Amino acid sequence: MTVHVQEHIWIPLSDGTRLGARLWLPEDAEQSSVPAILEYIPYRKRDGTRGRDEPMHGYFASQGYAAIRVDMRGTGESDGHMADEYLKQEQDDALEVIDWISRQAWCSGNVGMMGKSWGGFNSLQVAARRPPALKAIITAYSTDNRYTDDIHYMGGLLLNDNLWWGTIMLAYQSRPLDPKIVGDVWREQWLERIDKLPFFPALWLEHQRYDDYWKHGSVCEDWSAIECPVLAIGAWADSYTNPVSRLLENLQVPRRGIIGPWGHIYPQDGVPGPAIGFLQEATRWWDQWLKGEETGVMDEPMLRAFVCDTIEPTGTRTTTEGRWVGEAEWSSPEITAKQFHLGADRRLGGNASQAAILQVRSPQSHGKAGGEWMATGCPGEHPTDQRLDNGGALVFETEILEQDLDVLGAPSVRLRVAADCPVAQISLRLNDVLPDGRVTRVSYQVFNLTHRDSHEEPEALEAGKFYDLAIKLNDCGYRFAKGHRVQLAIATAYWPMVWTSPYNATLSISVAESRLELPVRAPSHETKVRFDAPAHGPSTPMTQVDAGTVRRWTEQDHETGINTYITDGVGGLFGEGVIRFDEIDTQLSHSLRRELTIKDDDPLSAKYVLTQSYEMGRDGWRIKIESRTEMRSDKDKFYLAGELSASENGTLVKTRQWDERFDRDLI
Template structure:
């Protein structure tokens, strides 16, 4: 999980000279006692000329509170006290560091401690991205009386849905990179050289070794207890449910500002949070999604032309207005603005709506088909607007864990020519592409892929990647999804496959917002591995992270009127 420190680098870069013209301030470090006797180190920042009581902004971080940069000063300048805290077991705070486990109770007690201080007006807001976003929702789950508003930007989903597992599949390279970086205990997580050096872990040859539970010793040089615990708990059991927050969101009444990007590696968390909150009576929720990645910058995949010229947004001002309304009572109209603000790529515009998905969304299916076979970029896989029995009944490929399909992020990072070479040489990648569009369409919202598939193994994985292809045949990855077969019906009660039996899978492809011009094409890829981004399924039905034995699998994707495999697109009309 690419967590909080990247966001700090970007957000501090957004501070203009005007933002930095803050007044004098004072700072002191306090040790806040938790009910079990553990003390958490907390830096308190105050405006120098503090008159009367002020609200507090709390940032709880796992990446060294001394690396927080200039972010606190923006809020000090605007009349807030700011508390920046090392979470339990990190840097200057006492206790055992185990991701997520203590964050709910520690967050609750910290909020109430701040609210009780003589300088505080009794209202506390929480702010932070990635891990520090999860911390907020775990805290809110316990309903602290003085938690007045939160801003969980770039929010991951529950740990078994997004990171360290995504729908039951371990994120291998990203999580090992994160664990390695966290365990390095950098003094300054804003150091670009150290961050760049850390990314070498993603190319470490030890990621290819089995079993996976020995990789931490090979890469980091020691066994990491929480990494080992993650690998042992390879189903959504009590361990993960105790540190989940997703199902509690429909019970929250705290005002929530959700902020993310279409290319955020945890964008699924923002989508699922919004959907769950929509079931509640909480009307004080706002959603903003732009064309950004997890660092709130535009990724290299789309061109500047495709993203458009209106993508910039004053993030800090948005955060300030949210807190000003809920913590200070300033009537700045943010509560009466439309609830959702969504950016349409290749259209250079924002859409504002009271609902998301939009009410005028037309869910339209594109059906998979092929004549000779969809294997590789050289095949003839098709996406058609109408269902037909013409062509093959199914496409077939062999997935072998000894030679797992390269991750689509890896392929795309090699440049278009090299990526095409890889995709053209792999028969374990099925490629389906539409004809050039007769007219433009705008896709905005969640996508779903419905697959009818069989495997010769009792367990396997399915990965789906979704692309736009322009009139120059240049492709742009948009979103993706995956599912481990044993979790097709439930993350808590795995069910193994009957070999070679056809099953229906519904795969969540997250969401996106983009205008497809006339002449553009829609592309879909299907694989059974995305390595080393995700750990391999060894196809044996055992724990893939503690075993070394594996078997090859024969995979079939069916497409006919009886088995209408398709992708369901959220096309907006009259907008």
């Protein structure tokens, strides 16, 4: 089917704001209206996501849909100002956009909404607002709870990616409007946008517990608000997998879930592979709910998940061995909890241990082998051999397995634990010990012990008092092979993934009351699942100007005691290098360096510095945005600083500076 692309259209809102959009239409849509698929995100449809948008939305248009990619208020060429993530204004605008789409001559009146990450979040949030024309959604790598499963906090602890992402947002939202679209007003509106730029990481650091700020946009607060069908996508190497299970368990609408081995990448391009024919699966979903055709999507298992075979503990990985399985319902009656008790002899066994107290105090740099919180397809981002971290942990192991052990779902750990200070954290790693001694991380969790009863109302610990905890690890799908061992590692830090607690804590574990529980899938339970090979629409014309580089390394200074963790992406933040979109003659280059330092015996020595450069433009119109952000803390406060400069054709035109501090809230 011939597809027509409209490079830019305006969508008018009731307050006079205009949102910019790209539109893909089947050739006869003006004469014979079709359903529409909306993707609504802040990442610039003209140049930011063009390489990904073209083959995806072009494919949907070739299947008889109007596909529309809309930039949110204050982003791309859209009018206005974007003050934060997931505001009510963002949802209100989406309601107007969906209504506008439904009334166009090329639209049948039925609209679907989809997205990955931010677009997956707001697909859920907008569905909860129940616009009449919205008939179904696809949400990929998103969450129902903005506090527990997003890039800011994990287990009540501050993720260091809060600063990373906030710094990236400074560059993203400082990018100029394209004069070829908006004309001479581009410069005035660009400078105004920078003047109003919020200091993003500070917005999120201000809210260190699950308060009303995070509850807004968390659809878990009212599952019944969503009344349209939901297809939820997750991935084991990504950071947004746990919500898939919760969506399947709690929504009451037609729903299905798919979890693959990938990182934060749409499944048709999924890395680590195998990628799947996700665009065909999405089309089946849309055909069912937007066209009213019976496609069999509701005959599929409620959850289709990839169970990984043994994963080599290497930082760079492009493929994953394993198989697809299906569960007719979720939670599945075919999955049962298998208990492994922690032993005084550091064994994981079937029987409760004799009474014993084991202690652990980890080096503050513990976590070097943890990889990135969110894999994006870059070199070196996956967890490496866990033996590097095990030396600073309390480690328990099973005997050698006599048969394969398949795990699907959320492992959990029940602990009776005491700390010697009022604020402490714990990190838990579920590992696979290979026959040659190498150790692969299968799942993990970090947890702030002051949040033991509630993320809303944390309470300080009483030194020496034992508390009973039940901590869920991240969902996983994995086969512990015959001849391997299951391992649980317990530590008191997980740097550089999470910020340190203010004390150098020692934890005491009462092993007799402590155990690991694994969600074990019956070996005889097999449901065959298959996907088509990946399909794509035509790619946008682009030129690779420079391949760029991505490097990661750690250093330890044996004189000063300082440990340094560095990632350095040059040319392309996610490994894409320097590219030029040929149709719009626009070149993009994004470089960012992260440097995290800490001393093993001093949690208050932690420091995080990011330097960033974003360049874009064409002959006669060259823009450069540079920034530096820094974070440190003492026992009572967090300190955040930042500076940004913007240049046009080599001339500095705007600067911003920030210097903020926040009380530590039991974190």
